[in-house]
Amino acid sequence: MPYVIADDLPTEPAGVRFRRLLERPQILEMPGAHLGLAALLAKRAGFEALYLSGAAMSATMGLPDLGMITVDDVCFHIRQVARAAMLPVLVDGDTGYGEALNVMHMVRAFEEAGAAAVHLEDQLLPKKCGHLNDKKLASADDMAAKVAAARKARRHLYIIARTDAAASEGLEGAVARAKRYLEAGADAIFPEALTSAEMFREFARRLPGVKLLANMTEFGRTPFFTAAEFQAMGYAMVIWPVSHLRVAAKAMEELYAAIRRDGGTQNMVGRMQTRAELYETIGYHAYEALDASLVRTVVPEDMPAR
Incomplete structure (x- = not known):
């Protein structure tokens, strides 16, 4: 039913509802949905949370996923997706649109638009899709400062720290960065572009008790795994970020x-x-x-x- 006439409008903040979904034992499945219509179709299919991809938003605007879109561009998409389906939405926050103060602005803007969660990545601009080569990483300290800023600014927003370090620093480097980001206040970790089931399992083994997000994008470095397979490897969340856009395009x-x-x-x-x-x-x-x-x-x- 349309959001403006529903009898069951949410009474709790989106971030609170997102956390409650993560308290359940089963993995939280989040398909990409960057338009209101896509959000309604995903909800009808039975999904309980959605993902808003920076790559999908950029491509819809005819732009590459190089960190070119703005906070206001993203908020336009958040508002329509969140209010159309009334489901918690995890939003791609790229590198935070600047340094610590910019990250705080982004967090407040995303919350006001209706976002439930955000992930920040440890790349430098111009950032790239996590499954491409030649990504340039920020220092762990600089990324930790952004995570701390997001934590300070948020009211209810769930904060996920993404690390792209596996490709250049190996699993050891990615795990070390993840631990640093957790210390800075991240609620969960997103290890991007892992290339095998063994890597996924080992990353989870080294971070016991930590909520982890898996990215099941097509045409990337990660082999195809099902949601059940990711859950068995120790992951609490999985996204299919651009699948809907690829089919539609x-x-x-x-x-x-x-x-x-x-x-x-x-x-x-x-x-x-x-x-x-x-x-x-x-x-x-x-x-x-x-x-x-x-x-x-x-x-x-x-x-x-x-």
Whole structure:
């Protein structure tokens, strides 16, 4: 049901609801959903939390994932996703959009927009997708200062520290950085671009009791694992950050090719969501009913006096 007329609007902050989901024994599955419509579809499929990817937001704007988007750009997406589905949303905070004070501003802005959680990464600008080569890392102390700043600024936001160190500093370096970030106040750790089940298991073994996030992105350095497999390796959360965008972009590419080839969309109708299905997804008729219940047309009966 649409967020503005739901009877079950959340009464607790999103960060509190996110923590409660993590108290359960099963892994928390978070598909990417960077648009309100995607959030509604993911909720309908049964997901209880969502992920907002910087790469997905950047690509939607026609930009590469190089840290080019702004806090305001991200907040636009947070607001529509959080209010459409009313589910806790984990947001990609990139490098924090600057140093410690910028991180504090980001945390406050994300919370006000409705975010439940954020992850910060220990790269230097221009940052890259975690599964690409030649990433440049900030010092562990500088990243720890950002984590501490985020912790100081947050009210309820759940803070996840991401480390991209495995590629250049090995597992030892990534674990050492993770411990430093936990000391600085991180609630959980996100080891990016691990390349084998053995690495995932060993990272978890060296951080007992710590909530860990796994990234199951396609076309990267991590082999395909299921949510159940990540849970067995010791992970509390898993994201599929850009999968929805990749499927949608491929479908759009095929649609445009079909129009050019066939002179219209007649051969693609079977692959489309129907108008009725779209209206059901967005609650079109519920909004109509709400509008009718609030606004009644008043017909004047007499001419006004002069």
